[in-house]
Amino acid sequence: xxxxxxxxxxxxxxxxxxxxxxxxxxxxxxxxxxxxxxxxxxxxxxxxxxxxxxxxxxxxxxxxxxxxxxxxxxxxxxxxxxxxxxxxxxxxxxxxxxxxxxxxxxxxxxxxxxxxxxxxxxxxxxxxxxxxxxxxxxxxxxxxxxxxxxxxxxxxxxxxxxxxxxxxxxxxxxxxxxxxxxxxxxxxxxxxxxxxxxxxxxxxxxxxxxxxxxxxxxxxxxxxxxxxxxxxxxxxxxxxxxxxxxxxxxxxxxxxxxxxxxxxxxxxxxxxxxxxxxxxxxxxxxxxxxxxxxxxxxxxxxxxxxxxxxxxxxxxxxxxxxxxxxxxxxxxxxxxxxxxxxxxxxxxxxxxxxxxxxxxxxxxxxxxxxxxxxxxxxxxxxxxxxxxxxxxxxxxxxxxxxxxxxxxxxxxxxxxxxxxxxxxxxxxxxxxxxxxxxxxxxxxxxxxxxxxxxxxxxxxxxxxxxxxxxxxxxxxxxxxxxxxxxxxxxxxxxxxxxxxxxxxxxxxxxxxxxxxx
Amino acid sequence: xxxxxxxxxxxxxxxxxxxxxxxxxxxxxxxxxxxxxxxxxxxxxxxxxxxxxxxxxxxxxxxxxxxxxxxxxxxxxxxxxxxxxxxxxxxxxxxxxxxxxxxxxxxxxxxxxxxxxxxxxxxxxxxxxxxxxxxxxxxxxxxxxxxxxxxxxxxxxxxxxxxxxxxxxxxxxxxxxxxxxxxxxxxxxxxxxxxxxxxxxxxxxxxxxxxxxxxxxxxxxxxxxxxxxxxxxxxxxxxxxxxxxxxxxxxxxxxxxxxxxxxxxxxxxxxxxxxxxxxxxxxxxxxxxxxxxxxxxxxxxxxxxxxxxxxxxxxxxxxxxxxxxxxxxxxxxxxxxxxxxxxxxxxxxxxxxxxxxxxxxxxxxxxxxx
Numbered sequence: 001x002x003x004x005x006x007x008x009x010x011x012x013x014x015x016x017x018x019x020x021x022x023x024x025x026x027x028x029x030x031x032x033x034x035x036x037x038x039x040x041x042x043x044x045x046x047x048x049x050x051x052x053x054x055x056x057x058x059x060x061x062x063x064x065x066x067x068x069x070x071x072x073x074x075x076x077x078x079x080x081x082x083x084x085x086x087x088x089x090x091x092x093x094x095x096x097x098x099x100x101x102x103x104x105x106x107x108x109x110x111x112x113x114x115x116x117x118x119x120x121x122x123x124x125x126x127x128x129x130x131x132x133x134x135x136x137x138x139x140x141x142x143x144x145x146x147x148x149x150x151x152x153x154x155x156x157x158x159x160x161x162x163x164x165x166x167x168x169x170x171x172x173x174x175x176x177x178x179x180x181x182x183x184x185x186x187x188x189x190x191x192x193x194x195x196x197x198x199x200x201x202x203x204x205x206x207x208x209x210x211x212x213x214x215x216x217x218x219x220x221x222x223x224x225x226x227x228x229x230x231x232x233x234x235x236x237x238x239x240x241x242x243x244x245x246x247x248x249x250x251x252x253x254x255x256x257x258x259x260x261x262x263x264x265x266x267x268x269x270x271x272x273x274x275x276x277x278x279x280x281x282x283x284x285x286x287x288x289x290x291x292x293x294x295x296x297x298x299x300x301x302x303x304x305x306x307x308x309x310x311x312x313x314x315x316x317x318x319x320x321x322x323x324x325x326x327x328x329x330x331x332x333x334x335x336x337x338x339x340x341x342x343x344x345x346x347x348x349x350x351x352x353x354x355x356x357x358x359x360x361x362x363x364x365x366x367x368x369x370x371x372x373x374x375x376x377x378x379x380x381x382x383x384x385x386x387x388x389x390x391x392x393x394x395x396x397x398x399x400x401x402x403x404x405x406x407x408x409x410x411x412x413x414x415x416x417x418x419x420x421x422x423x424x425x426x427x428x429x430x431x432x433x434x435x436x437x438x439x440x441x442x443x444x445x446x447x448x449x450x451x452x453x454x455x456x457x458x459x460x461x462x463x464x465x466x467x468x469x470x471x472x473x474x475x476x477x478x479x480x481x482x483x484x485x486x487x488x489x490x491x492x493x494x495x496x497x498x499x500x501x502x503x504x505x506x507x508x509x510x511x512x513x514x515x516x517x
Numbered sequence: 518x519x520x521x522x523x524x525x526x527x528x529x530x531x532x533x534x535x536x537x538x539x540x541x542x543x544x545x546x547x548x549x550x551x552x553x554x555x556x557x558x559x560x561x562x563x564x565x566x567x568x569x570x571x572x573x574x575x576x577x578x579x580x581x582x583x584x585x586x587x588x589x590x591x592x593x594x595x596x597x598x599x600x601x602x603x604x605x606x607x608x609x610x611x612x613x614x615x616x617x618x619x620x621x622x623x624x625x626x627x628x629x630x631x632x633x634x635x636x637x638x639x640x641x642x643x644x645x646x647x648x649x650x651x652x653x654x655x656x657x658x659x660x661x662x663x664x665x666x667x668x669x670x671x672x673x674x675x676x677x678x679x680x681x682x683x684x685x686x687x688x689x690x691x692x693x694x695x696x697x698x699x700x701x702x703x704x705x706x707x708x709x710x711x712x713x714x715x716x717x718x719x720x721x722x723x724x725x726x727x728x729x730x731x732x733x734x735x736x737x738x739x740x741x742x743x744x745x746x747x748x749x750x751x752x753x754x755x756x757x758x759x760x761x762x763x764x765x766x767x768x769x770x771x772x773x774x775x776x777x778x779x780x781x782x783x784x785x786x787x788x789x790x791x792x793x794x795x796x797x798x799x800x801x802x803x804x805x806x807x808x809x810x811x812x813x814x815x816x817x818x819x820x821x822x823x824x825x826x827x828x829x830x831x832x833x834x835x836x837x838x839x840x841x842x843x844x845x846x847x848x849x850x851x852x853x854x855x856x857x858x859x860x861x862x863x864x865x866x867x868x869x870x871x872x873x874x875x876x877x878x879x880x881x882x883x884x885x886x887x
Contacts, residue, residue, distance in 0.1 A: 077766075078764055094764045098757035098827050
């Protein structure tokens, strides 16, 4: 790492942070200077988000020190970091949806008159700041929830600007923006840089980093790998720096056979501006992966197939029949037979206070009826079969599902859906936050299910897993599938390059204007 | 369509619907009333609506934070019972003695005359405010959901009210009653201002019902500044997205305390007025419950979302007006009073359905459950 110099504004030394058993940051030294745009690069889970959370006071590091202009600081909450001049534009928006744009921009320190909020001054301030970010067209009277996502993000930037930052952190701040807005943000960043603001820029878009950053740092597995000045490294060298983790997991062998006929056929699927003409096949007995960086439309694709999204365009064909499920209940119905293991098992997967038995039986109650009533005997047998099939470690089946470990909870979610006897299984990052042993069991189970004829669509943020488990992988970027990888092409270099939407030689294609129109 | 006016109309759709609905039903009422458009009818109506309007304003504050206050009716009733002692206006003063399990505590004597009445008024409103503060403390420091915290405190307030007035009774100073429950002209002649209300410039205003003016003044000097204070802004933010409010560095606990305290003050205003209007105190449990439930209905009809974050107390006043006017109709048309709950229910359902139309626009149905 380049040694900390006097011009550095922020200096982190020896920062470590653990979440339970997971090391999010390990002994990180990092520095950035005023009047510079500093890019932070790394794949999913590399520690970028934790890094900025530490700097912004959202989480407290387990060890290490933070210095601003040579003075040591310990932030207990975001307000303290803001007071020290650190302002963060988070990926998850911090705007309050029912308040107006003007209210939100001045939320932490509104202008006052006679002790009350001066709404005229507040409005002038909002207009000024919106003009600074080039969003004069947003009326400050509008409520935030009435704005499209791209405008909300610009409001968020205006709000950050209003706090007069010395260090501005942008975490994927352009991910939801239209290309015109991206240009405005570029211009704004150039002005801030000239005004001697330090800027930390986290982005998954390599061409943005090329265009903007004076300096870049690569993170991998919670460690700071290297910091270099603009132009010192080629794009393909950067990709190599981002790869390189130890492979410790064993995967079941993939069968060698011709590609089966599609059980699930997706054609030109579109939704709002989050899914753009997605086409993909999944054959019976196949495991097809969805890759790419977080938030490129993978989750929305799974939700669309499961009947959660309204206003879809394009067609979904299941076993030769065009279907358009209008709700999860229709998606799981016998004619369609789709199951989704959702993203967040605590809110969407499980009913936490209910028992293990109740949770397991809840999706397949229709198969467990005697007349109008749930048959306790049938339920018992089905639940036992489910527990056995996934080898769930259960003490008492009537205990609340929260008494189980994370891995076993996830098994309950999967077993619950297998009890509906689905033909198409959608998995939304099912191995996140569970231990290695359970992961391997899940990999074996997936292959078993595929061998029994299920079609599996598997989204994972872990590239290693995609390579090990999947017959094919579709990489998503900006709501589109930009590349389908199979066989020998299915390797880490290709996945990362496609995820950043650059070819393996390191050239970034021009930004797709049409996609943002 | 993005003009300021259009935006304000769209954002206050629920409130404006309530205002229009009120104007329509009230006009209809006056047209069908034999003495319609007379000052006497206006005075009678505004007396009947004042207490519910206050309780509805009190209910609005917790609802904006996505909570419910089940104690507003009870708190109002408790203050009503206190007022039947403290506002009696006895010439020789009122001794303040409290009997608790047979032991008598003496707190001195409330003086007679105008100073005594003013002091009594301040004490009554102080008791209401204190009740609200207690609600807030239980919710904030007890970490208990408002609905269950106020169910308990409400029972306590009713208990105190019953202790004060096991039977309806007590009395209110007659001049005070006369001054506040009639027209401005009567008010002026009672308190001897504006040449006993005979000043020529005053004549055009003399017909205005005093409770109506009081209602407008309280809304203006209590609600409007609150809405524009940081605490008020925080209340809206809490109901909208408590996590984002916290991450924006807002003082959540303090705002909740202020909100419940304000609710207590407003409920106290309602209790004082009810005592003045009825010239007595009455620890009426069914009535307290009805006030609480009607306050929730008024809030919803007035355009405040039960999910929190949008709406306001002025809307709730109109909600209360609508509910009351509907009940006035039963007198004019001589319909069986037993049908009243049925019609109130239908009106409530219709008003709430308008607010639910938004659901049809949601594209990601998972968001409906968050």
